[in-house]
Amino acid sequence: MRAVLTALAMLVATSAPAVANCPLDLGRGLGWAVFSSQHLLAMRPDPPQIEVGEPFALLLNVCDRRNQPAQLVAIDATMPEHAHGMNYRPRLIDLGDGRYRVEGMVFHMPGRWELALDVRSGDTTERLTHDMMVQ
Amino acid sequence: MTLRWIAAGLLIAIATVVIAAAREPAPTFDEAERRAIAAHGPWPPAPRRDLSNRGSGQPAAIAFGARLFAEPRLSADGRLACATCHRPDRDWTDGVAAGQGAVPLDRRTQPLWNLGHAAWFGWAGQGDSLWAQSIRPILDPAEMASDARRAARLVREDATLACFHRAAFGAEPPEDERVLVDIGKALAAFQETLVSPRTPFDAFRDALIAGDAAGIAAYPDDAKRGLKLFVGRGECAACHFGPRFTTGEFADVGIPFFRRSGGVDPGRFEGIAQALANPFNRLGSHSDSADGAGATRLRHVERQHRNFGEFKIPGLRQVARTGPYMHDGSKPTLESVVEHYSTVSLDCLHGNTERLVRPLGLTPGESADLVAFLRSLSVEAPLPVAPPATCP
DSSP, X not given: XXXXXXXXXXXXXXXXXGGTTSXXXXXXXXXXXXXXXXXXXXXXXXXXXXXXXXOEEEEEEEEETTSOBOEEEEEEEEETTTTEEOSBOOEEEEEETTEEEEEEEOOXXXXXXXXXXXXXXXXXXXXEEEEEEEO | OHHHHHHHHHHHHHHHHHHHHHHSOOOOOOHHHHHHHHTTOOSSOOOOOOTTOTTTTOHHHXXXXXXXXXXXXXXXXXXXXXXXXXXXXXXXXXXXXXXXXXXXOSSOOOOOTTGGGOSSBSTTOOBSSHHHHHHHHHHXXXXXXXXXXXXXXXXXXXXXXXXXXXXHHSSOOSSHHHHHHHHHHHHHHHHTTOOOOOOHHHHHHHHHHHTOHHHHHHSOHHHHHHHHHHHTTTOGGGTSOTTTTOOSOEEOOSXXXXXXXXXBOOXXXXXXXXXXXXXXXXXXXXXXXXXXXXXXXXXXXXXOGGGTTBEEOOOOTTGGGSOSBSTTOOBOSHHHHHHHHHHOOGGGSOTTOOTTOSXXXXXXXXXXXXXXXXXXXXXXXXXXXXXXXXXX
Protein backbone atom coordinates (compact mmCIF):
# COMPACT_ATOMS: atom_id res chain seq x y z
CA MET A 1 0.00 0.00 0.00
CA ARG A 2 1.37 3.38 -0.93
CA ALA A 3 1.61 6.16 1.57
CA VAL A 4 -1.56 8.19 1.58
CA LEU A 5 0.28 11.37 2.29
CA THR A 6 3.81 12.64 2.43
CA ALA A 7 4.74 15.93 3.91
CA LEU A 8 7.69 18.08 4.70
CA ALA A 9 7.79 18.53 8.43
CA MET A 10 9.95 19.85 11.17
CA LEU A 11 11.09 16.76 12.97
CA VAL A 12 10.18 17.73 16.48
CA ALA A 13 8.12 15.62 18.77
CA THR A 14 5.03 17.69 18.09
CA SER A 15 5.08 17.24 14.32
CA ALA A 16 2.33 14.57 14.29
CA PRO A 17 -0.14 15.06 17.13
CA ALA A 18 -2.16 11.94 16.31
CA VAL A 19 0.81 9.78 17.26
CA ALA A 20 2.53 12.07 19.72
CA ASN A 21 4.00 9.16 21.74
CA CYS A 22 5.89 7.81 18.81
CA PRO A 23 9.60 8.45 19.44
CA LEU A 24 10.29 11.02 16.74
CA ASP A 25 13.51 12.05 18.45
CA LEU A 26 15.59 12.75 15.38
CA GLY A 27 16.57 16.14 16.69
CA ARG A 28 15.81 19.47 15.17
CA GLY A 29 16.22 19.94 11.47
CA LEU A 30 14.39 19.69 8.22
CA GLY A 31 13.22 16.25 7.32
CA TRP A 32 10.14 14.41 6.21
CA ALA A 33 7.20 12.58 7.71
CA VAL A 34 5.57 9.82 5.68
CA PHE A 35 2.46 8.09 6.95
CA SER A 36 -0.43 5.84 6.11
CA SER A 37 -3.33 4.57 8.21
CA GLN A 38 -0.98 1.90 9.60
CA HIS A 39 2.42 3.49 10.06
CA LEU A 40 4.22 6.75 10.62
CA LEU A 41 7.79 7.21 9.56
CA ALA A 42 10.00 10.23 10.15
CA MET A 43 13.39 10.70 8.59
CA ARG A 44 16.14 13.18 7.95
CA PRO A 45 19.36 13.02 5.94
CA ASP A 46 22.88 13.16 7.35
CA PRO A 47 24.47 15.46 6.25
CA PRO A 48 21.37 17.67 6.15
CA GLN A 49 21.76 18.60 2.46
CA ILE A 50 21.61 15.79 -0.10
CA GLU A 51 24.05 16.51 -2.94
CA VAL A 52 23.98 14.79 -6.32
CA GLY A 53 26.57 12.02 -6.37
CA GLU A 54 27.57 12.38 -2.71
CA PRO A 55 26.99 9.58 -0.17
CA PHE A 56 24.58 10.32 2.65
CA ALA A 57 22.84 8.51 5.47
CA LEU A 58 19.20 8.59 6.54
CA LEU A 59 18.05 8.62 10.16
CA LEU A 60 14.58 7.13 10.56
CA ASN A 61 12.01 6.42 13.22
CA VAL A 62 9.19 4.03 12.37
CA CYS A 63 6.02 3.67 14.43
CA ASP A 64 2.75 1.79 14.08
CA ARG A 65 -0.78 3.11 14.58
CA ARG A 66 -0.64 2.27 18.30
CA ASN A 67 2.43 4.46 18.73
CA GLN A 68 4.68 1.44 19.17
CA PRO A 69 8.00 1.00 17.38
CA ALA A 70 7.66 -0.69 14.01
CA GLN A 71 10.22 -2.40 11.83
CA LEU A 72 11.97 -1.02 8.77
CA VAL A 73 12.41 -4.08 6.55
CA ALA A 74 14.00 -2.60 3.44
CA ILE A 75 14.76 0.66 1.70
CA ASP A 76 15.43 1.44 -1.93
CA ALA A 77 15.32 4.42 -4.26
CA THR A 78 14.61 4.68 -7.97
CA MET A 79 14.29 7.33 -10.65
CA PRO A 80 10.96 6.37 -12.26
CA GLU A 81 11.43 8.65 -15.25
CA HIS A 82 14.77 7.06 -16.05
CA ALA A 83 13.89 3.47 -15.11
CA HIS A 84 16.88 2.91 -12.86
CA GLY A 85 17.72 2.68 -9.20
CA MET A 86 20.77 3.55 -7.21
CA ASN A 87 24.22 2.27 -8.10
CA TYR A 88 24.81 1.51 -4.43
CA ARG A 89 23.24 -0.91 -1.95
CA PRO A 90 22.38 0.88 1.29
CA ARG A 91 22.95 -0.83 4.64
CA LEU A 92 20.23 -0.71 7.23
CA ILE A 93 21.33 -0.46 10.86
CA ASP A 94 18.73 -1.24 13.55
CA LEU A 95 19.28 1.08 16.53
CA GLY A 96 16.34 -0.35 18.50
CA ASP A 97 12.93 1.10 19.43
CA GLY A 98 11.99 1.70 15.82
CA ARG A 99 15.06 3.80 15.16
CA TYR A 100 17.23 3.12 12.13
CA ARG A 101 20.24 4.50 10.34
CA VAL A 102 20.61 3.74 6.64
CA GLU A 103 24.12 4.18 5.25
CA GLY A 104 25.45 4.18 1.71
CA MET A 105 22.71 6.11 -0.03
CA VAL A 106 23.84 7.95 -3.18
CA PHE A 107 21.52 9.80 -5.56
CA HIS A 108 23.87 9.83 -8.51
CA MET A 109 21.76 11.92 -10.85
CA PRO A 110 19.72 15.12 -10.51
CA GLY A 111 15.95 14.85 -10.69
CA ARG A 112 13.10 13.02 -8.94
CA TRP A 113 14.00 10.06 -6.78
CA GLU A 114 11.29 7.85 -5.32
CA LEU A 115 12.19 6.41 -1.96
CA ALA A 116 10.52 3.07 -1.18
CA LEU A 117 10.38 2.06 2.49
CA ASP A 118 9.06 -1.37 3.45
CA VAL A 119 7.78 -1.27 7.03
CA ARG A 120 6.25 -3.96 9.22
CA SER A 121 4.33 -4.16 12.47
CA GLY A 122 2.85 -7.47 13.59
CA ASP A 123 1.40 -9.15 10.51
CA THR A 124 1.07 -5.91 8.59
CA THR A 125 3.67 -5.07 5.99
CA GLU A 126 3.37 -2.17 3.61
CA ARG A 127 5.45 0.00 1.35
CA LEU A 128 5.60 3.71 2.01
CA THR A 129 6.97 5.96 -0.70
CA HIS A 130 8.31 9.44 -0.72
CA ASP A 131 9.45 11.64 -3.62
CA MET A 132 12.62 13.66 -3.31
CA MET A 133 13.90 16.23 -5.80
CA VAL A 134 17.67 16.48 -5.95
CA GLN A 135 19.32 19.30 -7.89
CA MET B 1 23.28 26.44 -67.61
CA THR B 2 21.41 24.10 -65.23
CA LEU B 3 24.40 24.05 -62.88
CA ARG B 4 24.38 27.84 -62.80
CA TRP B 5 20.75 27.86 -61.75
CA ILE B 6 21.41 25.26 -59.05
CA ALA B 7 24.38 27.26 -57.76
CA ALA B 8 22.34 30.46 -57.75
CA GLY B 9 19.53 28.69 -55.90
CA LEU B 10 21.95 27.37 -53.30
CA LEU B 11 23.43 30.82 -52.74
CA ILE B 12 19.97 32.28 -52.21
CA ALA B 13 19.11 29.49 -49.76
CA ILE B 14 22.33 30.02 -47.80
CA ALA B 15 21.79 33.78 -47.74
CA THR B 16 18.25 33.24 -46.45
CA VAL B 17 19.50 31.03 -43.61
CA VAL B 18 22.25 33.52 -42.70
CA ILE B 19 19.78 36.45 -42.67
CA ALA B 20 17.29 34.43 -40.63
CA ALA B 21 20.00 33.53 -38.12
CA ALA B 22 21.11 37.13 -37.91
CA ARG B 23 17.60 38.25 -37.13
CA GLU B 24 17.00 35.58 -34.48
CA PRO B 25 16.74 37.25 -31.06
CA ALA B 26 19.39 36.41 -28.49
CA PRO B 27 18.27 33.42 -26.41
CA THR B 28 17.07 34.07 -22.90
CA PHE B 29 16.83 31.69 -19.95
CA ASP B 30 13.96 31.06 -17.56
CA GLU B 31 14.40 30.48 -13.83
CA ALA B 32 14.75 26.70 -14.11
CA GLU B 33 17.36 27.07 -16.84
CA ARG B 34 19.26 29.63 -14.78
CA ARG B 35 19.33 27.22 -11.84
CA ALA B 36 20.59 24.43 -14.08
CA ILE B 37 23.29 26.66 -15.56
CA ALA B 38 24.34 27.89 -12.11
CA ALA B 39 24.88 24.27 -11.07
CA HIS B 40 27.78 24.07 -13.55
CA GLY B 41 29.90 26.34 -11.39
CA PRO B 42 31.52 28.10 -9.75
CA TRP B 43 34.87 27.37 -11.32
CA PRO B 44 37.47 26.53 -10.20
CA PRO B 45 36.22 24.61 -7.15
CA ALA B 46 38.01 24.63 -3.82
CA PRO B 47 40.72 21.95 -3.64
CA ARG B 48 39.69 18.72 -1.96
CA ARG B 49 42.15 16.59 0.01
CA ASP B 50 42.13 12.82 -0.30
CA LEU B 51 42.24 11.53 3.28
CA SER B 52 43.44 8.12 2.12
CA ASN B 53 46.60 9.73 0.72
CA ARG B 54 48.91 11.46 3.22
CA GLY B 55 50.67 13.11 0.27
CA SER B 56 47.49 14.77 -1.01
CA GLY B 57 47.95 18.54 -1.12
CA GLN B 58 51.53 18.31 0.22
CA PRO B 59 54.09 20.29 -1.85
CA ALA B 60 56.87 17.72 -1.41
CA ALA B 61 54.62 14.89 -2.60
CA ILE B 62 53.40 17.00 -5.52
CA ALA B 63 57.02 17.70 -6.54
CA PHE B 64 57.87 13.98 -6.27
CA GLY B 65 54.80 13.12 -8.33
CA ALA B 66 55.65 15.66 -11.03
CA ARG B 67 59.08 14.10 -11.31
CA LEU B 68 57.70 10.55 -11.47
CA PHE B 69 55.05 11.51 -14.02
CA ALA B 70 57.76 12.12 -16.62
CA GLU B 71 59.89 9.13 -15.55
CA PRO B 72 60.09 6.45 -18.30
CA ARG B 73 62.06 4.08 -16.04
CA LEU B 74 58.79 3.29 -14.25
CA SER B 75 58.02 1.05 -17.23
CA ALA B 76 59.64 -2.32 -17.78
CA ASP B 77 61.38 -1.34 -21.00
CA GLY B 78 62.31 2.15 -19.76
CA ARG B 79 60.52 3.85 -22.63
CA LEU B 80 57.02 4.62 -21.36
CA ALA B 81 56.26 7.36 -18.83
CA CYS B 82 52.83 8.51 -17.65
CA ALA B 83 53.48 11.63 -19.73
CA THR B 84 54.01 9.55 -22.88
CA CYS B 85 50.25 9.04 -23.20
CA HIS B 86 48.98 11.79 -20.86
CA ARG B 87 50.86 14.55 -22.68
CA PRO B 88 51.07 17.93 -20.91
CA ASP B 89 51.03 19.69 -24.29
CA ARG B 90 47.84 17.88 -25.37
CA ASP B 91 45.62 18.52 -22.37
CA TRP B 92 46.97 15.38 -20.68
CA THR B 93 45.81 12.96 -23.34
CA ASP B 94 47.34 11.79 -26.62
CA GLY B 95 44.88 12.68 -29.36
CA VAL B 96 44.56 9.16 -30.73
CA ALA B 97 41.60 6.77 -30.72
CA ALA B 98 43.21 4.09 -28.59
CA GLY B 99 46.16 4.15 -26.25
CA GLN B 100 49.45 2.44 -26.88
CA GLY B 101 51.18 0.75 -23.95
CA ALA B 102 53.46 -2.24 -24.13
CA VAL B 103 50.81 -3.44 -26.59
CA PRO B 104 47.96 -1.63 -28.42
CA LEU B 105 45.11 -0.87 -26.00
CA ASP B 106 41.35 -0.98 -26.50
CA ARG B 107 40.32 2.22 -24.77
CA ARG B 108 41.09 5.87 -25.35
CA THR B 109 43.55 7.71 -23.11
CA GLN B 110 41.52 9.96 -20.85
CA PRO B 111 42.67 13.51 -20.10
CA LEU B 112 43.64 14.09 -16.49
CA TRP B 113 41.91 17.39 -15.78
CA ASN B 114 40.03 17.88 -12.53
CA LEU B 115 40.57 14.39 -11.09
CA GLY B 116 40.93 15.73 -7.56
CA HIS B 117 37.14 15.84 -7.36
CA ALA B 118 36.42 12.44 -8.91
CA ALA B 119 35.25 9.35 -7.03
CA TRP B 120 35.96 6.61 -9.56
CA PHE B 121 38.89 6.42 -11.96
CA GLY B 122 39.36 4.84 -15.37
CA TRP B 123 36.72 4.15 -18.02
CA ALA B 124 35.32 1.30 -15.92
CA GLY B 125 35.90 2.91 -12.53
CA GLN B 126 38.33 0.16 -11.63
CA GLY B 127 40.13 2.54 -9.28
CA ASP B 128 38.44 3.98 -6.20
CA SER B 129 41.25 6.47 -5.58
CA LEU B 130 43.59 8.41 -7.78
CA TRP B 131 46.59 6.74 -6.16
CA ALA B 132 45.23 3.24 -6.75
CA GLN B 133 44.52 4.19 -10.35
CA SER B 134 48.06 5.57 -10.69
CA ILE B 135 49.56 2.26 -9.58
CA ARG B 136 47.45 0.28 -12.05
CA PRO B 137 49.23 1.15 -15.36
CA ILE B 138 52.65 0.61 -13.75
CA LEU B 139 51.71 -3.02 -13.02
CA ASP B 140 49.49 -3.69 -16.04
CA PRO B 141 51.35 -6.01 -18.47
CA ALA B 142 49.59 -4.25 -21.35
CA GLU B 143 50.79 -0.81 -20.29
CA MET B 144 54.02 -0.14 -18.36
CA ALA B 145 54.42 -3.82 -17.50
CA SER B 146 56.55 -3.23 -14.41
CA ASP B 147 56.32 -4.56 -10.88
CA ALA B 148 56.73 -3.40 -7.27
CA ARG B 149 60.32 -4.68 -7.01
CA ARG B 150 61.50 -2.82 -10.10
CA ALA B 151 59.67 0.41 -9.15
CA ALA B 152 61.01 0.33 -5.57
CA ARG B 153 64.55 -0.33 -6.76
CA LEU B 154 64.38 2.68 -9.07
CA VAL B 155 63.40 4.99 -6.21
CA ARG B 156 65.99 3.51 -3.84
CA GLU B 157 68.91 3.54 -6.27
CA ASP B 158 68.35 6.88 -8.00
CA ALA B 159 69.73 9.49 -5.59
CA THR B 160 67.42 12.25 -6.80
CA LEU B 161 64.27 10.13 -6.64
CA ALA B 162 65.32 8.80 -3.21
CA CYS B 163 65.70 12.39 -2.02
CA PHE B 164 62.24 13.34 -3.39
CA HIS B 165 60.77 10.25 -1.73
CA ARG B 166 62.26 11.06 1.67
CA ALA B 167 61.13 14.68 1.43
CA ALA B 168 57.59 13.60 0.60
CA PHE B 169 57.05 10.59 2.84
CA GLY B 170 59.92 10.43 5.35
CA ALA B 171 61.92 7.29 6.00
CA GLU B 172 61.96 4.82 3.16
CA PRO B 173 59.86 1.73 3.94
CA PRO B 174 61.57 -1.64 3.64
CA GLU B 175 58.77 -3.29 1.66
CA ASP B 176 58.76 -2.87 -2.13
CA GLU B 177 54.98 -2.72 -2.16
CA ARG B 178 54.92 0.24 0.23
CA VAL B 179 57.38 2.14 -1.96
CA LEU B 180 55.14 1.40 -4.94
CA VAL B 181 52.17 2.79 -3.00
CA ASP B 182 54.15 5.94 -2.19
CA ILE B 183 54.86 6.31 -5.91
CA GLY B 184 51.13 6.04 -6.64
CA LYS B 185 50.30 8.55 -3.91
CA ALA B 186 52.88 11.05 -5.18
CA LEU B 187 51.57 10.67 -8.74
CA ALA B 188 48.06 11.27 -7.41
CA ALA B 189 49.14 14.34 -5.42
CA PHE B 190 50.58 15.80 -8.62
CA GLN B 191 47.54 14.98 -10.75
CA GLU B 192 45.22 16.58 -8.18
CA THR B 193 46.84 19.90 -9.07
CA LEU B 194 45.70 19.67 -12.72
CA VAL B 195 42.68 21.95 -12.70
CA SER B 196 41.39 23.14 -16.05
CA PRO B 197 41.27 26.90 -16.62
CA ARG B 198 38.20 29.12 -16.61
CA THR B 199 36.39 29.27 -19.92
CA PRO B 200 34.01 31.58 -21.82
CA PHE B 201 31.16 29.51 -20.36
CA ASP B 202 32.30 30.29 -16.80
CA ALA B 203 32.37 34.02 -17.54
CA PHE B 204 28.83 33.75 -18.95
CA ARG B 205 27.56 31.64 -16.05
CA ASP B 206 28.90 34.13 -13.50
CA ALA B 207 27.49 37.08 -15.50
CA LEU B 208 24.08 35.42 -15.69
CA ILE B 209 23.98 34.97 -11.91
CA ALA B 210 25.20 38.51 -11.30
CA GLY B 211 22.80 40.02 -13.86
CA ASP B 212 25.77 41.50 -15.72
CA ALA B 213 24.26 42.44 -19.11
CA ALA B 214 27.59 43.10 -20.80
CA GLY B 215 28.98 39.76 -19.63
CA ILE B 216 25.85 37.98 -20.81
CA ALA B 217 26.00 39.68 -24.21
CA ALA B 218 29.65 38.74 -24.67
CA TYR B 219 28.80 35.03 -24.85
CA PRO B 220 27.97 34.05 -28.45
CA ASP B 221 24.33 33.42 -29.32
CA ASP B 222 25.00 30.03 -30.88
CA ALA B 223 26.66 28.87 -27.65
CA LYS B 224 23.67 30.20 -25.70
CA ARG B 225 21.28 28.24 -27.91
CA GLY B 226 23.43 25.14 -27.50
CA LEU B 227 23.47 25.60 -23.72
CA LYS B 228 19.70 25.90 -23.74
CA LEU B 229 19.51 22.54 -25.51
CA PHE B 230 22.11 21.08 -23.14
CA VAL B 231 20.17 21.87 -19.97
CA GLY B 232 16.76 21.56 -21.62
CA ARG B 233 15.44 19.28 -24.34
CA GLY B 234 18.68 17.38 -24.76
CA GLU B 235 18.79 16.51 -21.02
CA CYS B 236 22.57 16.28 -21.38
CA ALA B 237 23.02 17.85 -17.95
CA ALA B 238 21.41 14.86 -16.22
CA CYS B 239 24.68 12.95 -16.71
CA HIS B 240 27.05 15.82 -17.51
CA PHE B 241 26.09 17.45 -14.23
CA GLY B 242 27.75 19.96 -11.94
CA PRO B 243 30.89 22.08 -12.21
CA ARG B 244 32.90 19.25 -13.81
CA PHE B 245 30.06 18.39 -16.22
CA THR B 246 29.86 14.81 -14.98
CA THR B 247 28.08 12.99 -12.19
CA GLY B 248 31.24 10.87 -11.99
CA GLU B 249 29.18 7.72 -12.58
CA PHE B 250 28.72 5.43 -15.58
CA ALA B 251 26.35 5.06 -18.51
CA ASP B 252 25.64 3.01 -21.60
CA VAL B 253 25.16 5.49 -24.43
CA GLY B 254 24.91 3.05 -27.32
CA ILE B 255 28.57 2.77 -28.30
CA PRO B 256 29.43 -0.79 -29.38
CA PHE B 257 31.56 -2.52 -26.78
CA PHE B 258 33.38 -4.91 -29.07
CA ARG B 259 37.12 -4.77 -28.59
CA ARG B 260 39.50 -4.26 -31.49
CA SER B 261 41.39 -7.25 -30.16
CA GLY B 262 38.24 -9.38 -30.13
CA GLY B 263 35.67 -10.15 -27.48
CA VAL B 264 33.66 -7.58 -25.61
CA ASP B 265 34.55 -4.88 -23.12
CA PRO B 266 32.26 -5.35 -20.08
CA GLY B 267 33.02 -1.81 -18.87
CA ARG B 268 31.66 -0.96 -15.43
CA PHE B 269 30.51 -4.54 -14.82
CA GLU B 270 34.14 -5.63 -14.73
CA GLY B 271 35.33 -2.37 -13.18
CA ILE B 272 33.34 -2.90 -9.99
CA ALA B 273 34.79 -6.38 -9.53
CA GLN B 274 38.29 -5.03 -10.12
CA ALA B 275 37.83 -2.17 -7.65
CA LEU B 276 36.58 -4.54 -4.95
CA ALA B 277 39.41 -7.01 -5.51
CA ASN B 278 42.15 -4.38 -5.72
CA PRO B 279 44.58 -4.73 -2.78
CA PHE B 280 45.30 -1.01 -3.14
CA ASN B 281 41.70 0.11 -2.68
CA ARG B 282 40.51 2.46 0.06
CA LEU B 283 39.49 -0.43 2.31
CA GLY B 284 42.94 -2.01 2.14
CA SER B 285 45.91 -1.65 4.48
CA HIS B 286 47.60 0.99 2.32
CA SER B 287 44.96 3.64 2.90
CA ASP B 288 46.13 6.44 5.18
CA SER B 289 42.63 6.87 6.55
CA ALA B 290 42.34 4.56 9.53
CA ASP B 291 38.55 4.83 9.73
CA GLY B 292 38.01 4.16 6.03
CA ALA B 293 36.86 7.72 5.33
CA GLY B 294 36.13 8.14 1.67
CA ALA B 295 35.43 4.43 1.22
CA THR B 296 31.64 4.69 1.45
CA ARG B 297 31.11 4.23 -2.28
CA LEU B 298 33.32 1.15 -2.39
CA ARG B 299 31.56 -0.38 0.64
CA HIS B 300 28.17 0.04 -0.95
CA VAL B 301 28.70 -0.19 -4.70
CA GLU B 302 26.49 -2.89 -6.17
CA ARG B 303 27.29 -4.85 -9.32
CA GLN B 304 24.20 -5.00 -11.52
CA HIS B 305 23.49 -6.47 -14.94
CA ARG B 306 22.92 -3.03 -16.36
CA ASN B 307 26.55 -2.15 -15.58
CA PHE B 308 27.54 -4.29 -18.57
CA GLY B 309 28.61 -1.91 -21.35
CA GLU B 310 28.54 1.14 -19.09
CA PHE B 311 31.54 3.46 -19.17
CA LYS B 312 32.59 6.55 -17.26
CA ILE B 313 30.63 9.71 -17.98
CA PRO B 314 33.48 12.03 -18.91
CA GLY B 315 33.71 15.57 -17.67
CA LEU B 316 33.35 18.08 -20.49
CA ARG B 317 35.82 20.75 -19.48
CA GLN B 318 38.46 21.16 -22.23
CA VAL B 319 36.36 18.78 -24.34
CA ALA B 320 37.09 20.54 -27.63
CA ARG B 321 40.80 19.88 -27.11
CA THR B 322 40.65 16.28 -25.91
CA GLY B 323 39.23 14.26 -28.79
CA PRO B 324 38.70 11.74 -30.19
CA TYR B 325 35.71 10.80 -28.09
CA MET B 326 33.90 7.94 -26.34
CA HIS B 327 35.63 5.15 -24.43
CA ASP B 328 36.89 3.58 -27.63
CA GLY B 329 37.80 6.80 -29.43
CA SER B 330 35.33 5.93 -32.16
CA LYS B 331 34.00 9.49 -32.58
CA PRO B 332 36.66 11.71 -34.11
CA THR B 333 35.00 15.11 -33.66
CA LEU B 334 32.50 16.91 -31.45
CA GLU B 335 30.22 17.06 -34.51
CA SER B 336 30.25 13.27 -34.72
CA VAL B 337 29.44 12.99 -31.00
CA VAL B 338 26.43 15.30 -31.36
CA GLU B 339 25.37 13.37 -34.45
CA HIS B 340 25.50 10.18 -32.37
CA TYR B 341 23.11 11.56 -29.76
CA SER B 342 20.89 13.01 -32.47
CA THR B 343 20.45 9.70 -34.28
CA VAL B 344 21.36 6.99 -31.75
CA SER B 345 19.56 3.73 -32.42
CA LEU B 346 17.77 2.29 -29.40
CA ASP B 347 18.78 -1.13 -30.72
CA CYS B 348 22.35 -0.28 -29.77
CA LEU B 349 21.44 0.06 -26.11
CA HIS B 350 21.38 -2.84 -23.72
CA GLY B 351 18.16 -3.73 -21.98
CA ASN B 352 17.18 -1.94 -18.80
CA THR B 353 19.36 1.03 -19.58
CA GLU B 354 19.05 4.76 -19.14
CA ARG B 355 15.90 6.19 -20.73
CA LEU B 356 17.64 9.50 -21.23
CA VAL B 357 19.51 8.14 -24.21
CA ARG B 358 17.21 8.37 -27.21
CA PRO B 359 17.58 10.02 -30.63
CA LEU B 360 17.30 13.77 -30.13
CA GLY B 361 16.51 14.44 -33.80
CA LEU B 362 18.46 17.70 -33.88
CA THR B 363 18.33 19.99 -36.90
CA PRO B 364 21.69 20.92 -38.47
CA GLY B 365 21.41 24.32 -36.80
CA GLU B 366 20.74 22.80 -33.39
CA SER B 367 23.67 20.42 -33.79
CA ALA B 368 25.94 23.33 -34.67
CA ASP B 369 24.67 25.26 -31.62
CA LEU B 370 25.39 22.34 -29.32
CA VAL B 371 28.91 22.06 -30.71
CA ALA B 372 29.38 25.83 -30.24
CA PHE B 373 28.39 25.45 -26.59
CA LEU B 374 30.75 22.51 -26.09
CA ARG B 375 33.59 24.51 -27.64
CA SER B 376 32.93 27.28 -25.13
CA LEU B 377 33.98 24.86 -22.36
CA SER B 378 37.57 24.86 -23.63
CA VAL B 379 40.48 27.26 -23.76
CA GLU B 380 44.16 26.83 -24.36
CA ALA B 381 45.65 25.82 -21.03
CA PRO B 382 49.10 27.06 -20.02
CA LEU B 383 51.70 24.36 -19.58
CA PRO B 384 52.22 23.49 -15.92
CA VAL B 385 55.00 25.20 -14.05
CA ALA B 386 57.47 22.68 -12.67
CA PRO B 387 57.43 22.59 -8.86
CA PRO B 388 60.59 23.95 -7.22
CA ALA B 389 63.38 21.38 -7.29
CA THR B 390 63.86 20.33 -3.69
CA CYS B 391 66.43 17.70 -4.57
CA PRO B 392 69.60 17.87 -6.70
